[in-house]
Amino acid sequence: MKNWLNQHALAIDLVLQRLKSHWLNTLTICMVIGITATLPGLLFVGLDNLQDMSRSIKQDAQISAFLKSSTNANLIQRLINDVQALPQVKVVRYVPKEDAIKQLGAQFLQKDLLVDLPQNPLPDALFITLTDTQPASVKPVQDLLQKRGEVEELVIDSVWIERLHSMLVLGKRIAIIFASLLGIAMITVISNTVRMQVLTHEAEIEVSRLIGATHSFIRRPFLYMGGAYGLGGGLIAIALLFMIVWNLRQPVQLLANNYQSNFHLVFHLFNVGGLMLLTTIAIGWIAAFIALTQKR
Amino acid sequence: MIVFNNVSMRYPNSAHLFRQVSFSIDKGDFVLVTGHSGAGKSTLLKLMAGIELPSSGHILINQQDISQLHPNAVPYLRRRFGLVFQDHKLLYDRNSFENVALPLSIQGITGEEAARRVRAALDKVGLLNKEKAMPITLSGGEQQRLAIARAVVSRPSIVIADEPTGGLDQAASLEIMQLLKAFNDVGVTVVIAMHDVSQVSTIAYRTLHIDQQTISAMPAQTAML
Numbered sequence: 001m002k003n004w005l006n007q008h009a010l011a012i013d014l015v016l017q018r019l020k021s022h023w024l025n026t027l028t029i030c031m032v033i034g035i036t037a038t039l040p041g042l043l044f045v046g047l048d049n050l051q052d053m054s055r056s057i058k059q060d061a062q063i064s065a066f067l068k069s070s071t072n073a074n075l076i077q078r079l080i081n082d083v084q085a086l087p088q089v090k091v092v093r094y095v096p097k098e099d100a101i102k103q104l105g106a107q108f109l110q111k112d113l114l115v116d117l118p119q120n121p122l123p124d125a126l127f128i129t130l131t132d133t134q135p136a137s138v139k140p141v142q143d144l145l146q147k148r149g150e151v152e153e154l155v156i157d158s159v160w161i162e163r164l165h166s167m168l169v170l171g172k173r174i175a176i177i178f179a180s181l182l183g184i185a186m187i188t189v190i191s192n193t194v195r196m197q198v199l200t201h202e203a204e205i206e207v208s209r210l211i212g213a214t215h216s217f218i219r220r221p222f223l224y225m226g227g228a229y230g231l232g233g234g235l236i237a238i239a240l241l242f243m244i245v246w247n248l249r250q251p252v253q254l255l256a257n258n259y260q261s262n263f264h265l266v267f268h269l270f271n272v273g274g275l276m277l278l279t280t281i282a283i284g285w286i287a288a289f290i291a292l293t294q295k296r
Numbered sequence: 297m298i299v300f301n302n303v304s305m306r307y308p309n310s311a312h313l314f315r316q317v318s319f320s321i322d323k324g325d326f327v328l329v330t331g332h333s334g335a336g337k338s339t340l341l342k343l344m345a346g347i348e349l350p351s352s353g354h355i356l357i358n359q360q361d362i363s364q365l366h367p368n369a370v371p372y373l374r375r376r377f378g379l380v381f382q383d384h385k386l387l388y389d390r391n392s393f394e395n396v397a398l399p400l401s402i403q404g405i406t407g408e409e410a411a412r413r414v415r416a417a418l419d420k421v422g423l424l425n426k427e428k429a430m431p432i433t434l435s436g437g438e439q440q441r442l443a444i445a446r447a448v449v450s451r452p453s454i455v456i457a458d459e460p461t462g463g464l465d466q467a468a469s470l471e472i473m474q475l476l477k478a479f480n481d482v483g484v485t486v487v488i489a490m491h492d493v494s495q496v497s498t499i500a501y502r503t504l505h506i507d508q509q510t511i512s513a514m515p516a517q518t519a520m521l
Binding site for chain 1: 368371373375377381385386387388401404407
């Protein structure tokens with residue numbers, strides 16, 4: 001066990017020496033990997049933020065049902081009871097037209113609008129909050145309200161959220177395709193570099209093999225080398241992403257404020273950063289493995 | 297210790313190097329493998345070390361048939377041997393100490409233990425004062441002594457040397473042979489391929505002579521220069 005650990009420690013030491021002795025080459029390769037990983041990384045950070053935003057919006061998703069002016073209190077109560085009975089419904093809030101005009105006046109003009117208007121133009125309304133915004137949950141509520149004669153107009157606030165979800169799914173798919181293509185490019189770069197290293201150390205490999213080195217012993221430093229390139233590239237990508245997000249944070253927040261949103265751009269270091277680091281290390285390792293397989 | 301049993305060897309698309317040869321080498325033997333150039337001396341040593349596999353027959357090392365070994369077990373077999381090559385096969389980007397330490401690294405021996413054994417090996421071959429020297433700065437004889445230090449550092453029971461005096465002058469050759477004999481005197485089995493037996497001085501040795509696809513084993517004799 002101790003000897004096995006020693007062999008790993010030796011391989012790591014050897015890799016660090018080689019990386020250090022060709023530090024400019026190492027830095028160049030890591031930069032190439034880092035910049036290549038930053039591009040899909042940026043897409044993922046954007047999607048991650050949009051997803052966060054959609055999650056927070058989802059809680060407020062609701063259907064607004066504006067009632068006909070002829071609807072009396074009994075019919076309204078019956079409608080509320082029927083809607084409330086549906087399992088997809090979380091909360092039903094009834095806002096009489098008198099309250100609505102008062103709220104409107106107080107919120108935007110700080111005065112009673114009824115003073116200036118001959119009659120209240122607003123309808124009574126039901127605001128129905130759903131348990132979720134999936135089409136399967138929206139449909140029964142929508143059907144029930146459309147069948148009822150008391151409802152003048154329906155506004156389904158979750159439709160645009162659905163669209164956003166669809167766009168997020170599409171965006172994620174595009175990001176994965178984009179990341180895969182760039183991943184292949186990274187594998188090619190690292191694989192070629194490791195292959196060059198293998199050719200450079202051919203004499204050492206031959207001697208080691210002759211005096212009893214196992215395949216694992218010979219391959220280990222090259223696999224670690226690939227992993228190290230991936231690690232270096234991943235760290236550079238994280239640093240670049242961090243700087244980009246930090247740079248964009250203020251303009252995005254200003255834009256969001258204009259839309260009465262408290263949305264702010266974040267970079268989840270442990271989720272997105274960690275995943276990115278693991279991915280680049282794995283890519284480096286796989287690339288080295290491919291290079292060694294070609295060698296054999 | 298080493299037993300060849302009806303071993304034949306031929307490379308693809310070429311004639312047989314040997315046919316059905318049988319011989320044995322005992323523990324502590326000092327054996328010279330002789331024969332003209334191209335007779336198959338190096339191949340015989342490669343067969344012993346498991347670098348090549350025979351076309352037919354059995355090779356037993358300590359009663360273990362190496363042709364039956366799983367490929368993954370071959371590196372562990374090779375660790376039992378100390379190999380010395382005519383072209384030294386030193387790593388020219390590493391210093392003397394690091395070259396000698398290589399077999400120990402392969403076995404996972406590092407730190408103080410490795411340093412102690414490397415220095416002991418360098419001391420035995422008279423290169424302790426050159427542990428930091430790069431091989432390129434050493435003479436031919438010194439490079440071969442360095443290769444011997446690397447071969448013996450892991451304390452093998454068998455040292456196999458392929459033309460260890462090739463390209464060296466008479467004095468350097470004598471030094472190398474005396475060095476190998478010194479290891480033999482402490483119980484290490486030594487097998488050397490060489491075409492010029494005149495370089496062997498005051499050494500009791502056995503000979504395996506390869507000629508026309510056969511190997512003739514000659515009894516122990518002592519050479520005097």
